[in-house]
Amino acid sequence: MNGKRRHTGRIAVATGASLLMLLAACSSGGTSSTTTTGATSGTTASGECAAFAAYGDLKGKTVDVYTGIVTPEDQPYMDSYKPFEDCTGAKINYVGDKAFETQILVRAKAGNPPDIAIVPQPGLLQQLVATGAAKPAPQAVSDNVDKFWGADWKAYGSVDGKFYAAPSGASVKSLVWYSPSEFTDNGYKVPTTLDELKKLSDTIAATGKKPWCAGIGSGEATGWPITDWMEDFMLRLSGPDVYDQWVTHKIAFNSAAPTAALDAVGSYLKNDAYVNGGLGDVKSIATTTFQDGGLPILDGSCSFHRQASFYASNFPKGTKVAEDGDVYAFYLPGVKAADHPVLGGGEFNLAFSDRPEVQAFQTYLSSDLWANTKAKISSESTGGGWISANKGLDVANLTNPIDKLSATILQDPKTVFRFDGSDMMPAAVGSDAFWKQATAWITGQSTQDTVDKIEAAWPKS
Amino acid sequence: MEVTGKLLTMVLAILLFVAVVGLILFIAGKVEHRRGNRVAYVFLFPSLVMLAVGLLYPAARTIYQSFFDAAGKAFIGLDNYQTIFTSSDQLLVLRNTVLWVVVTPFVATAVGLLYAILVDGARAEALSKALIFLPMAISMVAASIIWKFVYAFRPDQPGIKQIGLLNQVVVWLGGTPQQWTLNAPLNTFFLIIVMIWIQAGFAMTLLSAAIKAIPDDIIEAARLDGVNAFGMFRFVTLPSIRPSVIVVLTTIGIGTLKVFDIVRTMTGGNFDTNVIAYEFYRQTFNASNQGLGAALAVLLFILVIPIVVYNIRQLRASEAR
Numbered sequence: 001m002n003g004k005r006r007h008t009g010r011i012a013v014a015t016g017a018s019l020l021m022l023l024a025a026c027s028s029g030g031t032s033s034t035t036t037t038g039a040t041s042g043t044t045a046s047g048e049c050a051a052f053a054a055y056g057d058l059k060g061k062t063v064d065v066y067t068g069i070v071t072p073e074d075q076p077y078m079d080s081y082k083p084f085e086d087c088t089g090a091k092i093n094y095v096g097d098k099a100f101e102t103q104i105l106v107r108a109k110a111g112n113p114p115d116i117a118i119v120p121q122p123g124l125l126q127q128l129v130a131t132g133a134a135k136p137a138p139q140a141v142s143d144n145v146d147k148f149w150g151a152d153w154k155a156y157g158s159v160d161g162k163f164y165a166a167p168s169g170a171s172v173k174s175l176v177w178y179s180p181s182e183f184t185d186n187g188y189k190v191p192t193t194l195d196e197l198k199k200l201s202d203t204i205a206a207t208g209k210k211p212w213c214a215g216i217g218s219g220e221a222t223g224w225p226i227t228d229w230m231e232d233f234m235l236r237l238s239g240p241d242v243y244d245q246w247v248t249h250k251i252a253f254n255s256a257a258p259t260a261a262l263d264a265v266g267s268y269l270k271n272d273a274y275v276n277g278g279l280g281d282v283k284s285i286a287t288t289t290f291q292d293g294g295l296p297i298l299d300g301s302c303s304f305h306r307q308a309s310f311y312a313s314n315f316p317k318g319t320k321v322a323e324d325g326d327v328y329a330f331y332l333p334g335v336k337a338a339d340h341p342v343l344g345g346g347e348f349n350l351a352f353s354d355r356p357e358v359q360a361f362q363t364y365l366s367s368d369l370w371a372n373t374k375a376k377i378s379s380e381s382t383g384g385g386w387i388s389a390n391k392g393l394d395v396a397n398l399t400n401p402i403d404k405l406s407a408t409i410l411q412d413p414k415t416v417f418r419f420d421g422s423d424m425m426p427a428a429v430g431s432d433a434f435w436k437q438a439t440a441w442i443t444g445q446s447t448q449d450t451v452d453k454i455e456a457a458w459p460k461s
Numbered sequence: 462m463e464v465t466g467k468l469l470t471m472v473l474a475i476l477l478f479v480a481v482v483g484l485i486l487f488i489a490g491k492v493e494h495r496r497g498n499r500v501a502y503v504f505l506f507p508s509l510v511m512l513a514v515g516l517l518y519p520a521a522r523t524i525y526q527s528f529f530d531a532a533g534k535a536f537i538g539l540d541n542y543q544t545i546f547t548s549s550d551q552l553l554v555l556r557n558t559v560l561w562v563v564v565t566p567f568v569a570t571a572v573g574l575l576y577a578i579l580v581d582g583a584r585a586e587a588l589s590k591a592l593i594f595l596p597m598a599i600s601m602v603a604a605s606i607i608w609k610f611v612y613a614f615r616p617d618q619p620g621i622k623q624i625g626l627l628n629q630v631v632v633w634l635g636g637t638p639q640q641w642t643l644n645a646p647l648n649t650f651f652l653i654i655v656m657i658w659i660q661a662g663f664a665m666t667l668l669s670a671a672i673k674a675i676p677d678d679i680i681e682a683a684r685l686d687g688v689n690a691f692g693m694f695r696f697v698t699l700p701s702i703r704p705s706v707i708v709v710l711t712t713i714g715i716g717t718l719k720v721f722d723i724v725r726t727m728t729g730g731n732f733d734t735n736v737i738a739y740e741f742y743r744q745t746f747n748a749s750n751q752g753l754g755a756a757l758a759v760l761l762f763i764l765v766i767p768i769v770v771y772n773i774r775q776l777r778a779s780e781a782r
Contacts, residue, residue, distance in 0.1 A: 102746050127749070217729075218729075219725065219726070219729045220725060220729035220730060220743065220747065221729070222728075222729045222731050223731070278616070278618070278621060279615075279616065280614060280615070280616040280640070281616070283640060283643060284614065284616065284640065286643060286731070286732070287614055287640050287642060287643055299620070301620070301621075426749070427747065427748055427749035428531065428748045428749060428750060431747050431748070432743070432747045432748035433748075436731065439731045439732070440731075443643065443732065459531060
């Protein structure tokens with residue numbers, strides 16, 4: 001659920017469900033700390049604790065974890081900390097807060113940061129490091145990241161070449177949701193190139209059906225799904241190098257490549273023949289919430305919905321999400337079948353303290369042991385919805401087909417992974433102008449105006 | 462922090478509070494014997510301190526920040542204010558705020574006044590009043606969610622059911638469903654309706670009380686003179702309740718200037734519906750532009766001052782009667 005949490009979390013209480021959310025925030029905004037320590041250690045076999053021997057005896061020590069991940073997703077986190085607590089004697093104090101993303105900055109600036117914060121965006125991570133309160137990651141964490149992730153992920157957790165935070169969870173965004181039964185009934189094949197995707201869309205449109213459905217409404221974060229679309233096409237049409245230059249503003253937002261990428265998105269989303277299946281005209285994309293955007297697949301009003309792996313949880317209870325189920329997703333293909341660019345997101349464990357117990361816990365979180373523990377617990381208790389880009393993660397520990405698919409995509413050596421661009425851009429662009437102008441774009445503003453206005457919003461430095 | 466540590470802090474805080482209150486009472490007790498007026502100052506002191514810490518300092522700090530850049534580091538003078546009055550985005554925000562402040566108080570007050578006169582002395586007056594007063598009890602966010610459903614849009618296609626009340630009515634009348642919150646500037650009016658829905662009950666309650674306070678002999682005299690219903694309203698009711706009407710107008714006006722929840726919940730400030738009170742929050746937290754956010758907050762503060770002053774003066778005038 002990374003993507004969804006990221007965008008809703010970023011803006012505290014986001015959309016229409018505010019009432020419920022407020023209730024949830026009230027109930028979980030306080031401290032929801034893990035309860036027992038030590039008491040259950042008797043049930044843990046000493047063999048299981050062997051992996052924790054290196055951390056030493058941390059009895060009586062406490063580590064505060066602060067995060068935007070709240071109920072019900074918080075429970076698997078707390079449960080995954082249990083083995084560490086039981087074996088080392090340390091206590092992990094988990095605090096989930098829907099207003100995490102504004103509060104963590106306030107806390108860091110006010111000199112009252114938590115020991116560890118689970119930060120969902122590299123942009124926010126950089127802001128936090130800039131406050132001077134964050135501590136660089138210890139060597140053991142750095143080694144783990146070298147071993148289990150790779151240079152690209154390490155770079156997302158680094159600021160100015162200094163490594164701060166190991167990745168926690170991850171999500172795959174380059175997915176297209178579809179109805180497997182529609183494909184079998186009509187003999188459609190999962191497209192392996194962008195051209196095939198377009199051809200299939202045309203074939204479906206020729207039958208009088210609007211092939212695509214979309215929704216970008218997300219309260220004040222309205223517009224973010226379009227940024228994901230654009231990032232996906234940027235990565236596919238111009239390649240990872242130009243993508244990196246675009247994200248870091250080495251090329252202007254209104255230069256040729258980004259403009260072409262947005263136009264390519266427009267050939268789908270602003271195409272009257274393609275959208276908006278079951279939801280209205282092109283403009284209805286702006287007023288449909290992203291949660292509702294893909295639901296028409298279920299009633300057959302549309303065929304495709306491009307959205308991240310977390311979208312599985314948006315389908316009503318009882319929907320079978322599987323290759324032979326009601327809905328499933330395929331990888332949004334590249335220009336050529338051999339291309340494997342993947343857009344994704346993730347969280348990072350940033351420490352504000354270098355006490356031994358904090359460093360020990362950080363090291364545990366960056367290990368393959370934790371990734372597998374967390375994956376198993378998530379699969380058992382919440383039916384999945386959590387993966388990691390940790391190469392030590394055993395796909396067999398995932399039960400949810402979408403989790404399996406996403407983890408397989410992430411671990412594929414051919415995959416060229418890139419982090420969500422808007423999450424890495426400065427806030428004035430990434431969580432303001434980009435969303436706002438993308439929304440204006442879908443309601444009629446021209447591509448050129450849109451990229452020009454976003455470029456103008458880029459902070460001058 | 463350990464639980465014991467937290468408990469200790471709590472106990473300390475309580476002790477400190479008791480000590481402060483005790484000290485004030487002690488000093489007040491000492492002073493009382495000598496001079497009556499000084500006691501008031503002693504009791505005033507703590508609230509003055511709290512006002513200074515909780516209100517004056519943040520206000521001064523906000524004004525100070527409004528002269529700085531996005532990161533709050535470099536001094537840029539009046540540039541933020543210049544942005545507000547020159548950038549097309551910000552001008553739109555100003556225009557919308559003006560629309561809100563001009564339309565909402567007058568329409569809400571008018572509706573409330575009309576309702577108050579209509580139900581005055583009618584059967585089931587209490588029930589009718591309770592009905593219009595109910596929205597007042599709902600939070601703005603909840604009201605916005607209700608109206609979001611009223612405005613909800615679904616295309617007019619076979620197999621698709623309308624879920625929005627307004628569009629269902631439109632379909633019943635043979636029209637095509639509209640996206641009410643999408644097209645500027647009309648969408649701002651659809652948002653304003655939500656505010657009016659909330660505030661009309663407030664206006665009705667106050668004005669109804671004022672109407673009931675009009676002395677019977679004036680009304681009797683007017684009746685004997687043979688005024689018609691409109692004449693009664695124009696020459697008797699309205700002049701008698703004028704101070705109350707102004708207090709209601711200005712109170713709703715102040716609330717309207719600060720409108721935040723409705724815009725945030727219904728459109729998120731998109732589709733050209735943004736207003737100052739929401740834009741300053743958005744600039745501060747979404748766009749990380751502290752300077753511009755502070756400048757917008759200061760502007761809002763400046764705009765609200767004359768209304769507050771006028772409101773207080775009218776309130777005093779009406780109390781003096």
